[in-house]
Amino acid sequence: MVFSLIALLLLALGGSMTLLFATVLERNPVMTAGGGLGVAVLALMFFALSYEQPGVLLGMYQLGGLSAIGGMILSLIAALTILGVMANPHKYRAGLSEIYALILFTALGGTLMIGANNLLLLYIGIELSSYSTYILVGYYRDERYSTEAATKYFVLGALASALLLYGISLLFGAGGGLYYDQIAATLAAADTLPALLWPGLALLLAGFGFKLALVPFHAWTPDAYQGAPTMAAALLSVGPKAGAVIALGNLLTQALGLEAISGVWQQALIWLAVLTMTVGNLQALNQRNLKRLLGYSSVAQLGTIIVGLAAGTLAGFQAVILYALGYAFTNIGAFTSIAALRDAGVGEEVDDYAGLGKRQPQAALLFTLFLLSLAGVPLLAGFAGKLFVFKSAVDAGLIVLATIAVLNTVIAYFYYFRVIVKMWLQPAADEAQPVNVNAIAMTALALGVIGVLVIGTFPGPFLEAIATALEPLGGLIIVGR
């Protein structure tokens, strides 16, 4: 109980203090960054300590177990993002301390949604992380693309929030309460399921669909990614999504785990997954801008994660969380590479990466490893996540879904390898010079690669920890079909 509280307070107060003393802190950027990083790392440690201390905070927030794991993932995401920002803080002209505060708030929001036991707290968590990222996307306020990206993201995000809230209100009506266990109990006791439940569920899934950028709710993604500052895109691609996907799994299994209902959301998730993977991958094929390419790739990746939820089993949920962890390391790493190379004078178009293997072999090697992990090459985190997600789908009898998912990885290979081919197999343009990458950025990249390799080669301990955390949910999850 104590440790979770400390961790949550660290994120909340750390963020608030950085905001409050922004003007003072601005004079000493190194200390500010160090403070932000310190808060994130400390929060990570306290979440880790709280893992074995289950409890409930104010009746609506689960402590320990799953929420500790979620907190760790989110704090990790915050720490890696802050490290990426630190590599070149001067480009965030709209104020430096605020950016750290917003990153911490995004992590806090994600943690709140994962641990939430109550629909309103879930909503608050989602909004907290959404609002933080709205601002971060528009952080280059004097740049047209950044502002446009933020506007698009905000308008669609607000729509999504409205859908979510409407869905929550219907679910409140159908379930007779805001607490997950309350809803589950009411629905289980009802002779016939209330009709209100279905529109509520649909609106809820649509809302989550927007937040997770699932097809057909993904239209905002590529523009937001391309226009946003690269590190904001990095955070956007993993932070709110890791939070939302675990929160969605938690909500569906704990509140709506009844077999009559789970069949419906499983079916919906299957279709969302198929559409998201296929459309995301196909659209990524022809992208010339790397950030857009990674934007569509993250759409497709989320589709693959959803396969694990669609399986509707404990193993599937377990795979989803491991996938999210590996994906956090991988995608932040990929975006940090782009940001660092951009600072070193390499453009963001795929063509600008020609011959990078010769011009900057170290950074090119690390970026390649991130891309290989995204593609799902064995012994890297991306493969472990995919393997377990596919395994859970096959074990749940969803062979067709699994087949579509693995075929999608072939498409995905194609565009990830297009970048790799550019870097290693094509000569640099004539005037291309060697590239010098900032030492902090290289440290961030190296940390990312270590994470990718550790999760990829030894996923066992992580899986066990996740499985233990999921055990309390066991009874509420409908196994197999």
Next chain:
Amino acid sequence: MISLLIFLPLLGAALMPLFREPKAGKWLALLISALTTLLSLGLWLGYDLTQGGFQYLQELPWIPSLGINYIVALDGLSLPFVFLTALLTLVSVLAEWQRDDKGFFGMFLMMQGALIAVFVALDLILFFIAFELVLMPMFFIIGIWGYDQRRYAALKFLLYSLIGSVFLLLAILATAFIASGGGMISFDYRLLLTQLPAIAAAKGVLLLISSGFLVAFLIKLPAFPVHTWLPHAHTQAPTAGSILLAGVLLKMGGYGIIRFNLALFPEAMLSLQPFLATLAVIGILYGGYVAMGQTDLKKLVAYSSVNHMGFVLLGIASLTAFGVGGAVYQMVAHGIITGLMFMLVGMMSQRTHTRTIAAMKGMYSAMPVLGGLMWLAMLGGAGIPGMAGFIGEFQALLGAFQNPATAVFAVLSVFGILINGGLMLWTIQRVLQGEPSVQMQENYDLYDLKGLELAAAAPLVALAVLWGLWPPSLSPYIDRAVQPVLELVTNVTKVAGF
């Protein structure tokens, strides 16, 4: 011990970027490949033939909660391939000694580790990971160090293999799930072998699942009509890449079919027998025929591989002890002989600056040692008695004749031997005989093999002859491993009322 064979090369590859001196890379690669060659030879000699089965077993928990473990062992089927992998890596390093690129040699070490892991893995997920991991270094070897169209060839190689792999992964997951029968899922090959009735009971999906395995392996082999990646990959790859590609990478296909399709899905193999035999015959005839039309010497050798691999598939499809044993023998022989052939073609084209057959005339008179070895390799490729290729082809054909169901395919394949023999003799005539053109003599320095190049060729020549003249040094090991697999198949045939 086996793990040393996997992780020593991988460690070497990981250390490669740390060297500042580019030359240090090849010395490290030489050291490690020589060590692993000796070690694998030691394991072979230490294998207890009377006991048979899996030996040198090593088992470590990896992801036990999901039934995925690190299990490696050697049997008579994997021994020759493990040795071949180590030896051909050594030969490749020697053949490319003029390079000073540490990345290049790092890729070779990585590939060696992954390849050995493919042949020794007894956990299906471990096998899959190794199977996939082989792709990466080969992709870069072709793509970075290859000839003009290397990017196209590398991507084609990657995507073809990948399509096979994804079906393989699905099939592996489904097999383990079915075999578990609702209980604890395990990917342990030995455990799956005890669950054969449970697998066979899944009648509806059995064919589908076994096809998943088969697709991946047929693409690798390669069999007609999914062979089209091979000529490109071979012609564009650097010499050492071609040696390993032909010598070992293709063997993953044949090895996989015997290890997994034959052992886990004997019934499905039985029903697919005519289909596989047809593919085999098409590969034999068509591969030889297309090879005839090639103007590029390297491409010619590549297409002749399609012909040779056809015999491998025919032997397996016969489902007889002779046939399957012959298929393995043929794979080993092809690895040695075609590896030698690619190496010699590489050395020849390095000197003549061309690979066009028409431009290379009289190579024997210009470079007697190189030409003489080429002569030997070509005859070996034609399958003359006294060299390893003969034993394999003969056994595979004999096996196919023995089984009435495949006898007609064997008759057709005999024409393939004719085509292939003619092809090789015609190539000898065009490339080796006569006198080199004046223009070539004036422009290029046609020096004969140097000491190091001879050292690279020597073990391959020796083995091609040894295994041609003295099969007992190889075939008992193969038979020891193939017999139990075929017992599974005969059990099925008995049940099916043959």
